[in-house]
Amino acid sequence: MRNPFTLGIAQKNDFCNRKKEINDLLQHAKNGDNTVLFSPRRYGKSSLIARIIEQLREEGYLTVYVDLYPITSEQDFISRFSNGIFKGIGRGADTRTIADRLKNIFSRLVPSLEVRPEGYNISARFDRTSQTGLLLDDLLDGLYKYVKKEKLRACIALDEFQEITELPDSKKIEGILRSQIQFHKEISYFYIGSRRRILTDMFTDKNRAFYKSAFSYTLKEIARDEFVPFIEAKFRKTGKVCPSEVAAKIYDTVRGYPYYVQKLSSIAWDITIRKCTDEIVFESYTLLLTMEKTDFEGIWGGLALIQKSVLKAIAKEPTTSPYSREFLERHRLSIGGTQKAMDVLLSRDLIEKDDEGKYRLTDPVMEAWLRE
Ligand SMILES: Nc1ncnc2c1ncn2[C@@H]1O[C@H](COP(=O)(O)OP(=O)(O)OP(=O)(O)O)[C@@H](O)[C@H]1O
Ligand SMILES: [Mg+2]
Missing domain, CATH: 1.10.8 (Helicase, Ruva Protein; domain 3)
Structure with missing residues (x-):
């Protein structure tokens, strides 16, 4: 008998029902709202979003899923994003009708059809020297035009969204995305990621393009x-x-x-x-x-000495008050060093605050390992 458990994306019978989460997120998508979906690594974001996308697709939505990990350049970003959108538009079409669907929508992005025995593969070609901004505008304008023309609703999921902040011109890309997205009521977005600090900064910093543009949803453990x-x-x-x-x-x-x-x-x-x-x-x-x-x-090897000490202290004794005198004394820590180390450990998602306001290790197995 095959082992019935899985370490990959949980699909079909491997998916343990997250009823409430599915309901909440579907509601956001149907309302045309955008949502930031956050959780620590390997909590089931991708599995859940696949479920949501599947459900919306069954209900006739044009759906697009793009994994942004790892994007290596702006061209790579455009390429992944446009391939995802072309696939979304082409879903269900055959080699003849797909060309029709994509005709006259985009001006800079050119559909490229590769016919194979088992079907076809559609991707986007573009002039690699074009400005990213122009390509992105073309892509999102085109999608919007198509959605309007066909009287559709659409949902786009951008997995590992924080990766765009790694691009050299990320601020500009954020700006273009935001200016397009905010006018497209028929299209809802999921921004998915596991780096809390980076995502929070993107959506709560007044000077950033995505400021207050999405609901925030934190995925918890499965009940x-x-x-x-x-x-x-x-x-x-x-x-x-x-x-x-x-x-x-x-x-x-x-x-x-x-x-x-x-x-x-x-x-x-x-x-x-x-x-x-x-x-x-x-x-x-x-x-x-x-x-x-x-x-x-x-x-562990990548941490500074004081960060190691603080991490170990929190592993041994999850606490609401890591800066209290008692805690610091018990673990022989200094206040200044502990504050700096906490900041680094939090921004790297090694530590998190639980529902009771207690700081603890994000990873329960790492916590056990450190306690030994
Ligand atoms: N609803 C679910 N029911 C059962 N197992 C699940 C469910 N969701 C996720 N898992 C399990 O959790 C693990 C992580 O799932 P998934 O890849 O979807 O998470 P993720 O948050 O996208 O991870 P990453 O941060 O690595 O991208 C896998 O082992 C998967 O089988
Ligand atoms: Mg994932």
């Missing part, structure tokens, strides 16, 4: 009462048993962090012959720690 039965069912469907209190143990051990829940379940499933137990979960967790260790060591 316990959805994920625990999901784990049980996966075991059951593959002829094994995982009692609900053991499935809950898996969930709690990694704080419901979707990627780790899948990974820990997967390891436990491999070890389980027939029935999963607490001991198996414990053994699996030890294995998980060993697997993740190299990554953690890499991150």
Whole structure:
């Protein structure tokens, strides 16, 4: 029997129902609003957005999904974005009708059709020496014209959106995107990313183009009462048993962090012959720690001494008041150094503030590793 757990994008039966999130986000899209979707890495943003896009597509929306990781240049950005939009426009068309659909919409971007035995591939060609701004205007104007002409609604998801800030002329690109997007009520956008500080700055800094232009939505862990039965069912469907209190143990051990829940379940499933137990979960967790260790060591090695001390202190003792005298004394930290280090650790998303206002490590497994 194949291992029923997955570390990739969760699709179809691998997708544990995020009912509320799906509802909320669909609502934003249908209202024509734009949304920033944030969560730490591997929380399920891409899986969730794929669901949303699929749903909207079934309802007749023109949908576009673009992964901006990694973009290496402005041309690369234009190329990915326009390929995504061309594909969105072309969806459902055959080699004959696609040319018609794309005719007279764009002036600088030229559709390029590559026919293959299994279908065709559509992409955009353009003069690489053209100004990025002109190309972007052409792309978004063209899309808008098409949407209007066909009386459609559209939804565009830009995954790993923070990557555009890495481009040399990113401020200009932000400006052009914003000026186009704000007039297009028929088109809603999802900006998705895992770098909280960078995204927050983009959308809350008065001097930035995207200032207050989108709803902000933070994706949390998958709810316990959805994920625990999901784990049980996966075991059951593959002829094994995982009692609900053991499935809950898996969930709690990694704080419901979707990627780790899948990974820990997967390891436990491999070890389980027939029935999963607490001991198996414990053994699996030890294995998980060993697997993740190299990554953690890499991150650890890149930190300054004081950052290491603060990270370790927070791992050992998540706290609402890292600057209190007691906390600093207990961990032998200085106030000035701790403040600076906290800033770096927060901006790198190694630390986060939880719902109770407590600073803790974003990654529960790294936290356990540091406690050892
Ligand atoms: N709804 C879900 N049900 C079950 N597992 C899920 C769900 N969403 C995500 N996962 C699991 O979580 C992990 C991360 O998923 P995904 O790649 O969608 O997250 P992400 O936030 O886009 O990650 P990244 O920051 O790396 O882009 C995968 O192992 C995936 O199987
Ligand atoms: Mg992703």
